[in-house]
Amino acid sequence: MSGYSVSVALTGSGGAGAMTAGQILLDAASKAGFYGLMTRSMGPQIRGGEAAALLRISTKPISSLDDHYDLLVAFDWGNIARFAAELPLAANSLVLTDPEQGEVPEPIAVFGARAAELPMKSIASGIPGGRVNMVGLGAAAVLIGLPLDSILSVLTAQLGRKGEEVLAAATAALRAGAEAAAILPSVTKLGTAPKDGVVRWNISGNEAAGLGALKGGIKFVAAYPITPGTEVLEWLAPALDKTGGALVQAEDELASINMVIGGSFAGIPSATATSGPGLALMTESLGLAVASETPLVVVDVMRGGPSTGIPTKSEQSDLNIAVYGLHGDAPHLVVAPNSISDCLYATQWAVYLAEALQTPAIVLSDQAMGQARALIGKPAESPYVAKRLVAEANIENYKRYALTASGISPMAIPGTPGNNYVADGLEHNERGTPSSQASDHQSQLDKRAHKLDAFDYGDLWADIEGDAEIAVVTWGSATGPVQEALLRAKAKGINAKMISLRLILPIQPAKMAAALKGVKKVLVVEQTHSEQFHKFLRAHYDLPKDVAVISQPGPLPIRPAEIVNRLAAWK
Amino acid sequence: MTVQTPLTHQDFKSDVKPIWCPGCGDFSVLSAVTKALAELGRPREDIAFISGIGCSSRIPAYTKVYGFHGVHGRALAIAAGVKLARPDLTVLAAGGDGDGLSIGGNHFMHACRRNVDMTYIVMDNQVYGMTKGQASPTTAPDWCNSKLTPEGTGISPVEPVRLALAAGANFIARGFAGNPNEVARLILEGINHPGFSLIHVLSPCVTYRPEQRDWKQAVHASDATPAQLIAEAMHRLASDDGFTTGVLFAGNRQAFMPPRRNLATIADLERKFAS
Numbered sequence: 001m002s003g004y005s006v007s008v009a010l011t012g013s014g015g016a017g018a019m020t021a022g023q024i025l026l027d028a029a030s031k032a033g034f035y036g037l038m039t040r041s042m043g044p045q046i047r048g049g050e051a052a053a054l055l056r057i058s059t060k061p062i063s064s065l066d067d068h069y070d071l072l073v074a075f076d077w078g079n080i081a082r083f084a085a086e087l088p089l090a091a092n093s094l095v096l097t098d099p100e101q102g103e104v105p106e107p108i109a110v111f112g113a114r115a116a117e118l119p120m121k122s123i124a125s126g127i128p129g130g131r132v133n134m135v136g137l138g139a140a141a142v143l144i145g146l147p148l149d150s151i152l153s154v155l156t157a158q159l160g161r162k163g164e165e166v167l168a169a170a171t172a173a174l175r176a177g178a179e180a181a182a183i184l185p186s187v188t189k190l191g192t193a194p195k196d197g198v199v200r201w202n203i204s205g206n207e208a209a210g211l212g213a214l215k216g217g218i219k220f221v222a223a224y225p226i227t228p229g230t231e232v233l234e235w236l237a238p239a240l241d242k243t244g245g246a247l248v249q250a251e252d253e254l255a256s257i258n259m260v261i262g263g264s265f266a267g268i269p270s271a272t273a274t275s276g277p278g279l280a281l282m283t284e285s286l287g288l289a290v291a292s293e294t295p296l297v298v299v300d301v302m303r304g305g306p307s308t309g310i311p312t313k314s315e316q317s318d319l320n321i322a323v324y325g326l327h328g329d330a331p332h333l334v335v336a337p338n339s340i341s342d343c344l345y346a347t348q349w350a351v352y353l354a355e356a357l358q359t360p361a362i363v364l365s366d367q368a369m370g371q372a373r374a375l376i377g378k379p380a381e382s383p384y385v386a387k388r389l390v391a392e393a394n395i396e397n398y399k400r401y402a403l404t405a406s407g408i409s410p411m412a413i414p415g416t417p418g419n420n421y422v423a424d425g426l427e428h429n430e431r432g433t434p435s436s437q438a439s440d441h442q443s444q445l446d447k448r449a450h451k452l453d454a455f456d457y458g459d460l461w462a463d464i465e466g467d468a469e470i471a472v473v474t475w476g477s478a479t480g481p482v483q484e485a486l487l488r489a490k491a492k493g494i495n496a497k498m499i500s501l502r503l504i505l506p507i508q509p510a511k512m513a514a515a516l517k518g519v520k521k522v523l524v525v526e527q528t529h530s531e532q533f534h535k536f537l538r539a540h541y542d543l544p545k546d547v548a549v550i551s552q553p554g555p556l557p558i559r560p561a562e563i564v565n566r567l568a569a570w571k
Numbered sequence: 572m573t574v575q576t577p578l579t580h581q582d583f584k585s586d587v588k589p590i591w592c593p594g595c596g597d598f599s600v601l602s603a604v605t606k607a608l609a610e611l612g613r614p615r616e617d618i619a620f621i622s623g624i625g626c627s628s629r630i631p632a633y634t635k636v637y638g639f640h641g642v643h644g645r646a647l648a649i650a651a652g653v654k655l656a657r658p659d660l661t662v663l664a665a666g667g668d669g670d671g672l673s674i675g676g677n678h679f680m681h682a683c684r685r686n687v688d689m690t691y692i693v694m695d696n697q698v699y700g701m702t703k704g705q706a707s708p709t710t711a712p713d714w715c716n717s718k719l720t721p722e723g724t725g726i727s728p729v730e731p732v733r734l735a736l737a738a739g740a741n742f743i744a745r746g747f748a749g750n751p752n753e754v755a756r757l758i759l760e761g762i763n764h765p766g767f768s769l770i771h772v773l774s775p776c777v778t779y780r781p782e783q784r785d786w787k788q789a790v791h792a793s794d795a796t797p798a799q800l801i802a803e804a805m806h807r808l809a810s811d812d813g814f815t816t817g818v819l820f821a822g823n824r825q826a827f828m829p830p831r832r833n834l835a836t837i838a839d840l841e842r843k844f845a846s
Contacts, residue, residue, distance in 0.1 A: 199845055214837055248655055251677055251680075255651075258641065259648050259649070262621065262650060262654075266652070285645065292641075415616055424640045433632065434640075
């Protein structure tokens with residue numbers, strides 16, 4: 001219970017319209033001036049599986065789901081056991097159930113929440129073309145205090161094209177649900193929407209990553225579809241087409257990463273998006289991009305692994321392969337967005353870094369951010385755009401891999417007269433000619449490591465909030481719950497600092513040492529089974545003696561309360 | 572004002588010394604490539620030459636154009652990326668039978684059907700030379716000289732030109748390294764033909780397949796005009812002995828290239844997120 005937000009879960013079998021209702025609710029909240037977040041939980045079925053729209057609507061910007069839902073609207077109870085664990089309820093939560101669908105099932109009843117009946121199906125059947133999800137949505141809106149007008153305006157905008165009958169049916173079902181809700185027990189209500197004049201954006205993490213790539217200067221994308229990364233590509237395909245770029249669907253990830261290498265070699269900033277299995281296929285060629293010093297960006301929207309794992313649900317367990325997966329000594333960039341809006345910023349920054357440093361950048365997003373939608377303030381403009389150091393024409397005795405002070409050497413782009421060279425994955429000398437000599441290997445390894453180490457990444461390497469003797473060190477989508485937990489802890493008199501790493505590679509020992517100055521206790525928060533992030537920190541950074549870890553695999557999100565409890569136990 | 576003298580094939584040769592064995596057919600293919608590029612008449616900087624891994628894949632470094640020597644099997648993917656990102660460049664790809672038809676087999680099929688305008692030279696010697704003599708996808712099933720398959724592979728070989736035809740390549744030719752002038756002509760024709768062109772070159776490995784020296788007796792020029800219909804080419808290739816040289820198929824499919832349009836600004840796209 002945050003006091004400034006209300007959490008609503010809408011569930012039903014695939015086809016019941018839970019996702020549609022959730023989307024409309026989020027859009028309506030946006031219209032009414034609220035902030036919000038919606039994630040989705042779905043089974044692997046293409047149609048007919050279980051589905052839940054998980055929303056939190058708030059009077060101020062939020063970064064995390066809450067500990068529990070205030071209202072659960074169940075259109076039916078199909079397959080509920082599969083995802084009941086993702087729908088935690090408190091004693092004063094309300095379960096809205098259709099008597100036609102039978103008793104509240106055990107996996108939900110066990111939470112001990114209040115329950116109320118609403119004959120959604122029967123009400124819907126009394127309205128020509130009426131649908132169950134609209135009845136439930138109308139009830140939910142009244143219960144949480146969201147003005148019905150905001151939903152009606154969304155419906156008009158979205159269904160207007162489908163004709164008056166469709167709109168009239170939806171409107172009637174919505175109103176019927178709203179009227180029926182008048183006699184239902186009350187639930188937590190929304191406060192007053194902030195009149196902050198901030199333009200709201202309604203955007204998913206995957207769309208934000210696509211936009212970040214585009215704003216960074218990406219003009220060519222080659223890709224292979226994979227859940228949950230596909231929406232990055234589906235957003236980019238028309239976006240690139242409209243803005244002078246191109247997206248090509250490749251035959252597999254081996255092809256997509258190599259097409260991207262080709263596009264970048266040819267001078268066009270290039271990128272792809274994938275998920276764990278695709279990243280695994282790409283790793284050999286990421287090594288090629290390192291060795292040939294070809295800039296590119298791979299957005300990895302992580303899902304549960306290993307192997308096919310849980311394609312539709314989130315986990316942070318690609319950290320190891322992103323950091324250590326390449327063979328040989330292969331310095332590269334790993335950048336991790338830590339919020340939905342940061343999917344935009346971090347991806348845009350990754351394009352800038354990859355191009356500036358002529359090396360591949362892996363952006364580690366995940367399903368929880370990628371497929372979640374947020375109502376956020378319009379993101380501020382970021383100055384980071386692709387700017388590659390290119391060679392001018394006709395350089396005498398041009399050396400593509402010249403040893404320079406920065407480690408970065410001017411890259412000749414095909415079409416530039418006089419500087420033709422052959423990019424190579426074989427170790428090479430400064431000119432690019434293959435060489436197995438120890439001295440060339442040493443100097444080129446030094447060069448490729450040095451250019452990353454010597455670069456100034458500024459303050460963006462991590463988000464640091466607060467100052468205290470306790471620090472919570474985290475990354476990626478685990479950051480949201482940490483931020484919320486620290487606010488709640490502060491209210492209880494527990495002060496803690498947050499360090500959320502955005503730049504995973506290259507490591508930043510001096511900056512981390514400064515950030516940890518005076519810190520006596522560290523709590524690591526991450527979403528993996530084997531504490532990948534904790535081990536990564538142990539390998540590369542000096543941590544204080546007292547370290548605790550919250551590390552749990554997906555798909556259950558990390559709840560703020562768990563973090564608060566751990567901090568309280570420490571105190 | 573300076574008068575531009577046309578570039579000769581020597582102008583397309585680099586000073587890097589090939590790693591190939593004396594007598595390797597790939598030397599002739601290198602000559603054919605440089606000859607074809609000289610005749611093409613485009614500036615060196617407007618040509619990109621992409622390869623994978625293997626003996627023959629070393630070829631870009633021996634030329635004086637922009638090149639990329641990538642990883643095993645992925646030459647066609649890099650080449651497609653270059654062409655799709657920079658339609659103004661002339662793109663060549665090259666490699667061996669193992670690189671193109673085994674580890675790169677999936678890309679071979681899809682490059683044929685994608686039909687991006689580029690020219691792929693497969694130097695086929697029916698053996699993995701760089702790893703010291705193993706059977707490749709074009710090796711006969713009863714070739715027993717590899718320690719890896721001492722009793723032969725027992726597997727039917729792939730016929731690259733038939734595979735290319737079935738997969739949709741728009742231009743298919745076969746040459747013999749012993750006749751570099753013909754190979755040069757075929758490469759030039761391939762470059763000038765729209766879409767994906769396969770130039771299959773029988774290029775003997777004198778080290779692991781010395782019997783391939785006899786290929787010069789086996790090859791024979793095609794006496795037919797190039798087939799323009801797939802069915803006709805299929806029919807001819809069904810009875811082909813694998814040693815017919817010349818243009819075997821010249822189709823008329825349109826090359827694949829996504830259009831470049833400027834219909835919106837990024838700010839226009841961003842407005843869709845505002846509620």
